[in-house]
Amino acid sequence: MSEEExxxxxxxxxxxxxxxxxxKVRGARAILGWSQKELAEKVGLTQKSVxxxxxxxxxxxxxxxxxxxxxxxxxxxxxxxxxxxxxxxxVSGQWAKGEEREEVR
Numbered sequence: 001m002s003e004e005e006x007x008x009x010x011x012x013x014x015x016x017x018x019x020x021x022x023x024k025v026r027g028a029r030a031i032l033g034w035s036q037k038e039l040a041e042k043v044g045l046t047q048k049s050v051x052x053x054x055x056x057x058x059x060x061x062x063x064x065x066x067x068x069x070x071x072x073x074x075x076x077x078x079x080x081x082x083x084x085x086x087x088x089x090x091v092s093g094q095w096a097k098g099e100e101r102e103e104v105r
Contacts (some may be wrong), residue, residue, distance in 0.1 A: 014059070020087060021065065022056035024079050027089050028072040029054075043067040 001009070029039050036050040044067065052058045053068075060068075072078065076092030 015056070016085075018059060019056040020085075021060060022054050024087060024089070025050070025068060026054045028077045028079075031077060031089065031091060032072075032075055039068075039071070042071050 025039075029036070034042075035047075036054070037047040039045075040047045040050045043064075045064070049058075053060055053064075069079070078090050080088045080090055082088060
């Protein structure tokens with residue numbers, strides 16, 4: 001494989017990871033019923049930043065990804081990586097049963 005092909009393959013892999021993260025954010029936010037603005041406020045971003053992340057148009061810093069994932073985990077949602085490169089959104093038992101959640105302030 002030439003250097004050009006290697007660089008191209010790396011860029012494709014990065015784009016796939018970016019798209020997968022975007023899908024995770026969109027999916028988790030939809031399950032929670034949060035708007036982009038609500039998610040942004042919870043993690044200290046702008047609505048425009050959440051939009052860009054969900055479009056897969058930006059490379060997300062590790063610290064930002066951790067903030068987003070922590071917000072979802074705090075609501076009982078986490079992600080499982082699947083062996084073939086996909087992922088599964090897992091919703092905690094209490095939330096999955098449709099029980100009311102208490103908001104801690």
